[in-house]
Amino acid sequence: MLLHGGGQTRHAWRKTARWLAKAGYHVLTYDARGHGESDWASEGQYDQDAFVRDLTCIARQTKVKRPALMGASMGGNTCLTAVGERWMEVSALVLIDAVPQTRREGFERIKAFMEEGRRGFESLDAVVLAISAYRGEPTRRPSMEGLAKTVRLGSDGRYYWHWDPNFLEERERDFDARYDRLSACAKHLEIPTLVARGGSSDVVSEEGIKEFLRLCPQAEYLNIAEAGHMITGDENDTFGRATIDFLGRNVPASATQ
Numbered sequence: 056m057l058l059h060g061g062g063q064t065r066h067a068w069r070k071t072a073r074w075l076a077k078a079g080y081h082v083l084t085y086d087a088r089g090h091g092e093s094d095w096a097s098e099g100q101y102d103q104d105a106f107v108r109d110l111t112c113i114a115r116q117t118k119v120k121r122p123a124l125m126g127a128s129m130g131g132n133t134c135l136t137a138v139g140e141r142w143m144e145v146s147a148l149v150l151i152d153a154v155p156q157t158r159r160e161g162f163e164r165i166k167a168f169m170e171e172g173r174r175g176f177e178s179l180d181a182v183v184l185a186i187s188a189y190r191g192e193p194t195r196r197p198s199m200e201g202l203a204k205t206v207r208l209g210s211d212g213r214y215y216w217h218w219d220p221n222f223l224e225e226r227e228r229d230f231d232a233r234y235d236r237l238s239a240c241a242k243h244l245e246i247p248t249l250v251a252r253g254g255s256s257d258v259v260s261e262e263g264i265k266e267f268l269r270l271c272p273q274a275e276y277l278n279i280a281e282a283g284h285m286i287t288g289d290e291n292d293t294f295g296r297a298t299i300d301f302l303g304r305n306v307p308a309s310a311t312q
Contacts, residue, residue, distance in 0.1 A: 056083050056084075056110070056113070056114065056117075056122050056123070056124050056125070057071065057072060057082065057083070057084040057125045057126075057130075058084075058085075058087065058110065058124070058125065058126035058127070058129075058130025058131070058133055058134055059084070059086075059087065059090070059127055059129075059130050060127040060128030060129050060130055060131075060151075060152075061090075061128060061129035061165070061169075061218075061222070061223075061226060062090070062165075062169050062216060062218050063090065063127070063205070064086050064090055064091030064092075064204050064205065064217055064218075065084035065085055065086050065091060066091070066204035066205075067127070068082075068084045070292075070295065071125075071294065071295050071298065072084055074295035074296075074298075074299060075295075075298070075299065075302075078299045078302075078303070078308055079308030079309070080302070080308050081119075083113075083117060083122075085113055087106060087109070087129070087130065087133075088100075088101065088105065088106065088109055089101060089218055089219035089221070089222045090217065090218040090219075090222075091204070091217050091218070095219040095221070096219070096221075096222075099221045099222075099224065099225065101219075101221065101222040101224075101225040101226070102225055102229065103132065103133070103136055103229065103233065103236070106129070106132075106133040107133055107136050107137045107140075107142055110124075110133055110134070110137055110142075110143070111137060111142050111143050114143055120144065121144045121145055121146040122145060122146065123145065123146050123147040123148070123149070123302060123306050124137070124138065124145050124147075124148050124149070125148075125149040125151070125298070126149070126150060126151065126153060127151040127152060127153065128151065128152050128153050128258070129153075129226070130151075130153070131150040131151055131152070131153020132153055132233065132237060134148060134150065134153075135148070135150060135153065135237055135240050135241065135244075136236065136237065136240055138240070138243075138244060138246065139237075139239065139240020139241060139242075139243045139244060140240060140243070141243075145246055146246065146247075146305075146306045147246055147247045147248070147249075147301070147302060147305050147306045148244065148246055148247070148248045148249070149248075149249045149250075149251070149298055149301065149302075150248070150249070150250045150251070151251045151294070152251065152252055152253055152256050152258055152259045153250075153259070154237070154241075154250060154259055154263045154264060154266070154267040155233070155234050155235075155237035155238040155240075155241060155263075155266070155267065155270070156234065156259075156260070156262070156263035156266050156267070157230075157233075157234070157258055157259065157263065158257060158258055158259070158260055158263070159230070160257065161256070161257035161258035161259075162230065162258060164189075164257060165258065166223060166226075166227065168185070168189045169216065169220075169223060170220075170223065171185065172185070172215060172216040173215075173220050174213075175209060175211070175213030175214060175215045176206070176213060176214045176215075177213060177214075178214070179202060179206070179214060181214075182202060182205075182206055182214055183202065186202075204217070205217055238270060241267055241270035241271045242270050242271070244271045244273075244274070247273075247275075247301070247304075247305035247306070248271055248273065248274040248275070249274065249275045249276075249277060249297075249298070249301045250264065250267055250268075250271075250274050250275070250276055250277070251276075251277040251278075251279060251294060251297070252264050252276075252277070252278055252279070253279055254278055254279060254280035254281065255280075255281075264276060264278075275301065277294070277297050279293050279294055279297075281293075
C-alpha cells in the first residue's frame with residue numbers, strides 16, 4: 056500500500072507502482088482524504104487519527120493480513136503511526152522523507168508553496184514555473200501527464216491544486232505534537248523498516264535520520280543524493296530499485312501470492 060505526501064495524489068506513485076507490479080507485487084494506491092478524487096472533510100477533519108483510520112479501513116477491504124506499507128512525508132507519518140501504535144499488522148515499512156524530527160523551515164517553505172496555489176494559476180505553464188521554482192530547478196520541467204493529475208480547472212478558468220486547502224491548518228496545528236507521537240511510534244517498530252531521505256531535502260535533515268536510527272536501530276537507511284523532499288518524483292528510478300531490493304529480502308513477492 057502506497058501513501059502519497061501532502062498536496063499530492065495517488066498518481067505520484069505511478070512509476071514506483073509499475074516497478075513493484077513488474078517485480079510481482081500487488082500494489083494499491085489511493086488519494087488521501089482531501090486530496091485528488093477523494094472527498095474533502097466537511098468539518099476539516101485532517102488530524103493524524105483521521106488519516107490512520109482511513110488507512111486501516113482501506114487495508115481491511117483488501118483482505119490482506121499483513122500488507123507492506125510505503126509512505127512519503129504525510130503518508131509516511133500515517134504509516135509510522137499505524138504501525139507504531141499497533142493500529143494494524145504490517146509485514147514491512149518504507150518511510151520516504153518522513154521521520155519524527157522535521158525541520159520547521161522546510162515545513163514552512165512547503166506551506167508557503169502550497170498556500171500560493173490558493174489563488175490559482177492562470178495556465179499550466181504558470182503551474183510548471185511554480186513547481187520548478189520550489190524544486191530550485193528552473194530548467195527541469197515536470198511531465199504534463201503528471202501535472203494534469205495534480206491540478207484541477209476551476210469554474211473561473213484558473214488552475215488549482217487538487218486538494219483541500221483546509222488540511223494545511225491541521226498540519227500546522229499539530230506540528231510540535233507530532234514529534235513526540237512519532238518518536239514513540241519509532242521506538243515500537245519491530246518489523247523490517249527502510250527510511251529514505253532526499254540528499255537535498257530541507258524537510259528531513261541527516262540529524263533527523265540519525266535520531267530515527269537511534270530510536271529504530273534495525274532500520275535500513277537510503278540516501279538519494281540527487282533528490283529533494285519529493286523523492287518519488289525527483290529520483291524515482293533509484294528509489295524504485297532500492298525499494299524492490301529491500302522488499303525482495305524481507306517480503307518476497309512469491310510470499311504475497
